[in-house]
Amino acid sequence: MAQLQKSCAIIFKKHTIMARRPFPEINSASMADIAFMLLIFFLVATTMDSDKGIFRVLPPYIDKPIQDEPIKVLDKNLFVVLINKDDRLMVEKKPMHPDDLRKACKDFLTNMNNDEADKIYPEYNVETIEGIGNVKVTKGIVSIQNDRGTSYDKYIEIQNEIVAAYNEVKDEYSKQYFRKPFKDLNEDQQKAIKALIPQRISEAEPKNIGGK
C-alpha cells in the first residue's frame, strides 16, 4: 500500500514538473515576412486618391421640349458666361480674365433691385425664411455655355470659380445673420442660408463653332 502511494506520488510529481516546464517560445522571425507580404498586397491592391470633386445635379432629359409657354428670363436676371474653343471667357458680353470672374459673379449675386431702369443687376423676390425673416432673395441665374472645343480644365476652373462665388456669398450671409461661418452652422441654419441664396447654375447645350 505504501509502495503504491509512493509510486503515485512520483507520477503526480512528474506531472507537476511537466506542467511547470517553461513553454517553448514560438519563433517570431517569420512574423516580419508575413507582415511584409500583407503590406505589399495592400500597396498593390489599393490606390491613394480620394474621391473629391465638384458635385452637380443634371437637369432631367426632356424628349421634346414643350414650347407652349417658353420660360422667359429677363436679360438682367441672367449672368451669362461664355467659354469659346480657345478657352477665352466672355462674361455679360465683355471679355474677362478668369481671375476676375469670382468677384464679378459675387457682385451679381449680392446686388439686386426691382428698378425697371436698371439693366445690370437682377430682380428679387421678398420671401419669408424660417430663422431669418423677410428677406430679399435674388432671382439671378448664372448661365454657363461652352463650346465643344473648350478644354475640360478650363471648364472645371470656371465651374469652380462660380461655386466659389456662391460659397463666399453664403459665408457672408451666414456671418451677417448668424455670426458664424457657413460650415459651423447647424442644419436648419444652413438650410435657411441655402434658401436665401439658391444655387442656380444653368448650362446650355454647347455650341459647335470651333469643331471637335
Place this chain on the structure above:
Amino acid sequence: MAKFRKDGKKVAPGISTASLPDIVFMLLFFFMVTTTMRESTLLVKKPKLPKATELTKLEKKSLVSSIYVSTPSIDLQAVFGTQPVVQLNESIEDISKIARFVQLEREARNPNDRDFLTMNLKVDSKTKMGIISDIKMELRKANALKLNYSALPKANKR
C-alpha cells in the same frame, strides 16, 4: 599584457529584429487606413485630374460609379486611336453604351439606394468638352442625374 590581447574571435552582437514586425505592421495599418481598393484596371492613361478649390467629398463609396475619359493607353492606341475614349468598368466602350452601363450599375445596388447613385467623372484635364457634353446628354437620357466632376484639391489663391 594578456589583458590587452585582442580576442580575435569576438563577433559583433547581432541587431535584434524583434521590433521589425511591429514596424512593418505599423506601415501596413497606415496604408490600410489611407488607401482605397482599386476598382478596375485602367485601359486608358491615368487621367490627370483638373484642380479645384471648392470640392465636396463623395460620402458613400458604394453608391459611386466611375466613368473614365482619357486617351487609350499606349499599347491600345493601335486599336482605339489617340483621341480620348470612355472606359466603363473593365472595357473601353462607345458613348452610346452609357445608358446600359447606368442600368447595370443601378441593378447592382440595393433598390432603396438606386436613386442616390452618383456618377463620378474622372476626366483628363486636356480632354475637349465635346465628349463630356455627349456623356452628360447620355446620362440625362439614362436619368442618372447626380454627377461628380472628380478633381484634385488646389491651394486657395488668396
